[in-house]
Amino acid sequence: xxxxxxxxxxxxxxxPIEAKAGVIKRADGSGWFKIGNTVAYAAVYGxxxxxxxxxxxxxxxxxxxxxxxxxxxxxGDRVRxxxxxxxxxISKVMEDALSPVLNLDNFPNSIVEVYVELSQTDAGTRCAGxxxxxxxxxxxxxxxxxxxxxxxxxxxxxxxxxxxSKEEEDxxxxxxxxxxxxxxxxxxxxxxxxxxxxxEDLKKALELGKAASSKIYEVQKKALKDKFKGGExx
Amino acid sequence: MSKxxxxxxxxxxxxxxxxxxxxxxxxxxxxxxxxxVRASLMGVLYxxxxxxxxxxxxxxxxxxxxxxxxxxxxxxMMSGWRVEFDCAYSAMLNVRDASSDFIRKDxxxxxxxxxxxxIMTKITNVTSQKLVDxxxxxxxxxxxxxxxxxxxxxxxxPRIIGKQGSMVxxxxxxxxxRINVGQNxxxxxxxxxxxxxxxxxxxxxxxxxxxxxxxxxKIKAFLEKRTGKKIESKPKESVQNDN
Amino acid sequence: xxxxxxxxxxxxDKDIRLDGRKPMDYREVSLQNDTSxxxxxxxxxxxxxxxxxxxxxxxxxxxxxxxxxxxxxxVGAEFLPMANPEFEPGPPTIDAIEVARVTDRGIRESKAMDxxxxxxxxxxxxxxxxxxxxxxxxxxxxxxxxxxxxIAAIKNAKFPSLKEDGSPDYKKLSSKKLELKFTPVSVTVxxxxxxxxxxxxxEEQKVxxxxxxxxxxxxxxxxxxxxxxxxxxTIEEIDKMVEIATEKGKMLRKFLx
Numbered sequence: 001x002x003x004x005x006x007x008x009x010x011x012x013x014x015x016p017i018e019a020k021a022g023v024i025k026r027a028d029g030s031g032w033f034k035i036g037n038t039v040a041y042a043a044v045y046g047x048x049x050x051x052x053x054x055x056x057x058x059x060x061x062x063x064x065x066x067x068x069x070x071x072x073x074x075x076g077d078r079v080r081x082x083x084x085x086x087x088x089x090i091s092k093v094m095e096d097a098l099s100p101v102l103n104l105d106n107f108p109n110s111i112v113e114v115y116v117e118l119s120q121t122d123a124g125t126r127c128a129g130x131x132x133x134x135x136x137x138x139x140x141x142x143x144x145x146x147x148x149x150x151x152x153x154x155x156x157x158x159x160x161x162x163x164x165s166k167e168e169e170d171x172x173x174x175x176x177x178x179x180x181x182x183x184x185x186x187x188x189x190x191x192x193x194x195x196x197x198x199x200e201d202l203k204k205a206l207e208l209g210k211a212a213s214s215k216i217y218e219v220q221k222k223a224l225k226d227k228f229k230g231g232e233x234x
Numbered sequence: 235m236s237k238x239x240x241x242x243x244x245x246x247x248x249x250x251x252x253x254x255x256x257x258x259x260x261x262x263x264x265x266x267x268x269x270x271v272r273a274s275l276m277g278v279l280y281x282x283x284x285x286x287x288x289x290x291x292x293x294x295x296x297x298x299x300x301x302x303x304x305x306x307x308x309x310x311m312m313s314g315w316r317v318e319f320d321c322a323y324s325a326m327l328n329v330r331d332a333s334s335d336f337i338r339k340d341x342x343x344x345x346x347x348x349x350x351x352x353i354m355t356k357i358t359n360v361t362s363q364k365l366v367d368x369x370x371x372x373x374x375x376x377x378x379x380x381x382x383x384x385x386x387x388x389x390x391x392p393r394i395i396g397k398q399g400s401m402v403x404x405x406x407x408x409x410x411x412r413i414n415v416g417q418n419x420x421x422x423x424x425x426x427x428x429x430x431x432x433x434x435x436x437x438x439x440x441x442x443x444x445x446x447x448x449x450x451x452k453i454k455a456f457l458e459k460r461t462g463k464k465i466e467s468k469p470k471e472s473v474q475n476d477n
Numbered sequence: 478x479x480x481x482x483x484x485x486x487x488x489x490d491k492d493i494r495l496d497g498r499k500p501m502d503y504r505e506v507s508l509q510n511d512t513s514x515x516x517x518x519x520x521x522x523x524x525x526x527x528x529x530x531x532x533x534x535x536x537x538x539x540x541x542x543x544x545x546x547x548x549x550x551x552v553g554a555e556f557l558p559m560a561n562p563e564f565e566p567g568p569p570t571i572d573a574i575e576v577a578r579v580t581d582r583g584i585r586e587s588k589a590m591d592x593x594x595x596x597x598x599x600x601x602x603x604x605x606x607x608x609x610x611x612x613x614x615x616x617x618x619x620x621x622x623x624x625x626x627x628i629a630a631i632k633n634a635k636f637p638s639l640k641e642d643g644s645p646d647y648k649k650l651s652s653k654k655l656e657l658k659f660t661p662v663s664v665t666v667x668x669x670x671x672x673x674x675x676x677x678x679x680e681e682q683k684v685x686x687x688x689x690x691x692x693x694x695x696x697x698x699x700x701x702x703x704x705x706x707x708x709x710x711t712i713e714e715i716d717k718m719v720e721i722a723t724e725k726g727k728m729l730r731k732f733l734x
Contacts, residue, residue: 023613023614024528024559024560024613024614025526025614025616026526026560026561026562026614026615026616027559027562027614028292028294029292030559037514037515039513041559041613042559043558043559043560045558045562046294046322047294047321047322048294048321048322048562049322049323049324058363061322066558066566068557068566070513070530070532070555070609070611071532071534071553071555071607071609071611072513072515072516072519072532072533072534072607072609073513073515073516073532074515075515075647075648076647077534077536077647078534078536078607078609081553081555081609082568083566101248101249103274106296107322107364108362108363108364109322109363109364110322110323110364113558115557115558115559115566117557117559117611117613119512119513119530119611120513120514120515121515122515138247138248138276139276139292140292140293141275141276141277141290141291141292141293141294141389142293143248143263143274143275144248144249144274144275145248145249145265145267145272145274146248146249146272147247147248147249182249183249184249184251184267184270184272185267217249220247221247221250224245224247224276225245225247228245228291228445350479350480350481351480379480380480380483380484381484382481382484382495427487427488427491427493428491428493431493431495431496431497435497
């Protein structure tokens with residue numbers, strides 16, 4: 001009993017993925033991640049000094065994420081510029097998704113800022129943002145145990161699937177579960193859910209996401225290594 | 235089973251499995267995760283028998299004692315100047331460390347170093363909280379006037395300077411420019427405008443190709459092409475930085 | 478800064494800029510259309526490493542009471558913090574606002590677009606065209622990159638079709654395009670000391686004395702202008718800068734196809 005997905009993908013099949021590193025030259029590190037029609041840029045500035053008291057920790061550096069959608073990136077209406085409560089929440093969960101792999105012990109009283117911008121969206125934006133941010137952090141030379149791989153899993157018509165498109169998200173009883181995985185340990189650093197799900201389906205969904213993380217890691221890795229083929233780009 | 239998975243001189247990324255087995259020693263930029271040694275930095279892997287380490291290709295400068303760096307004065311206070319080096323930590327240059335001349339209490343500090351000035355300075359101390367002290371009282375340290383400042387990645391500085399200064403001397407001799415390389419990646423170049431541009435391009439070439447073998451010959455060819463002058467190879471006592 | 482400006486001026490006396498370019502040289506320009514698939518029109522422009530993306534969105538609105546038979550445009554510019562370490566998150570700075578308003582005037586006041594064609598029903602319904610400029614990487618000359626990308630995005634923009642209830646169907650674009658009666662191309666000329674340059678780098682933007690942005694039409698007429706910078710300009714200088722902007726405008730116009 002396998003449902004037919006609108007774009008004919010299998011239930012465990014990701015949309016096509018592409019990634020690049022070093023796309024924003026002024027940043028200390030940058031990444032670009034495309035999954036299906038969702039495109040995310042990420043730029044890292046840091047470690048750098050901050051004047052904001054509440055961001056300074058004497059024992060280690062702090063990570064700050066800023067998630068934003070470009071006004072023309074959405075599938076329907078224009079998105080009004082400036083943050084929304086949604087973008088602020090996504091910024092926070094992104095910080096929690098990326099912090100566990102970072103080692104900022106060597107940067108007391110400083111911050112690492114990550115800016116994620118979506119130029120085109122078709123669901124899975126925070127996950128694409130996390131994937132782009134991981135590339136950017138590695139590109140910036142931030143010490144990290146691993147990259148972070150994120151993808152939205154969920155269910156459509158009672159069937160557990162991976163990487164829902166916007167069209168699939170809009171189907172009646174679809175369940176959307178963005179997750180982020182540390183590929184070397186399989187541990188989950190982001191988990192959110194919209195919808196109603198059976199307990200055993202959750203485990204299935206998380207395993208699906210974990211299995212996909214190694215595929216995503218390979219694409220991220222290649223993006224970083226390609227930057228060095230034939231000398232680094234100008 | 236114990237085996238090396240990545241090869242010497244490979245470019246590796248964080249999380250990448252480098253070796254399997256307990257007898258491998260995780261050096262700089264690597265860590266042990268169970269049976270595996272993995273990378274914690276993006277960079278070039280160096281394998282020495284069973285010891286693994288990574289030389290990073292990116293990352294901001296970390297202030298270290300005794301480093302000679304190029305900084306920019308960003309503020310003037312009662313007791314001295316605040317200086318930035320394109321990293322997360324700035325430094326205080328105290329009046330007493332600024333000059334071998336005696337500076338009077340009511341002196342106008344701008345006469346010594348003004349806001350925006352670039353200085354060649356030496357780090358004398360870095361605390362655990364990364365508070366940095368610097369001095370101008372040592373040979374070669376001075377305000378840099380004229381010329382231009384370019385930024386390269388701090389990790390590429392050893393390659394740009396070369397063994398006993400051989401690489402930077404190559405560029406200096408070919409272009410006739412004075413060049414000072416700060417450990418923090420700021421580089422001062424001063425000479426004829428056209429020659430400065432050639433020197434800048436040569437240094438960028440070194441930065442972009444730092445991990446490629448035969449770089450010295452490549453840069454030599456680049457300089458000969460751009461300056462139109464042949465470079466003679468001669469043994470020379472190279473000094474790291476000009477006065 | 479004075480020291481550095483002197484250095485730049487010494488180079489300009491020999492017609493050489495910091496990066497080896499001649500005063501009238503642009504860095505490599507590239508233009509890609511349709512770079513944001515959800516927008517009704519979009520384009521990305523690169524000048525050297527400076528990169529700007531512009532998207533056009535159509536929204537339904539009510540005409541202004543004093544212009545009941547016209548629709549309108551809204552130009553916004555976001556100097557996104559990812560593009561430059563000096564940009565901070567938050568509402569647009571005066572620099573971003575200036576880029577947006579100068580781009581807006583180049584289209585609105587020049588009457589390049591017939592706003593009457595944006596009216597659906599007089600006094601009640603019209604199209605509001607939002608043109609949003611987003612910076613991706615800033616290595617100088619956001620002015621020209623933004624203006625060029627904005628015009629390119631407008632040129633490839635298509636009206637959404639209307640659903641039965643009269644609301645826009647963004648998933649189905651019609652074949653109807655936004656027409657421009659002519660194509661304004663914007664060039665900003667900078668003056669450092671007594672020398673003129675185009676397409677400045679970040680360093681050159683920090684030491685300039687004055688600048689003049691000029692938008693020109695295909696037939697060489699001027700359709701928008703903006704002077705910036707602290708120093709005044711003589712009439713002869715303005716005339717010379719307009720001449721430069723017109724010539725460079727022809728070069729940039731070729732990228733619009």
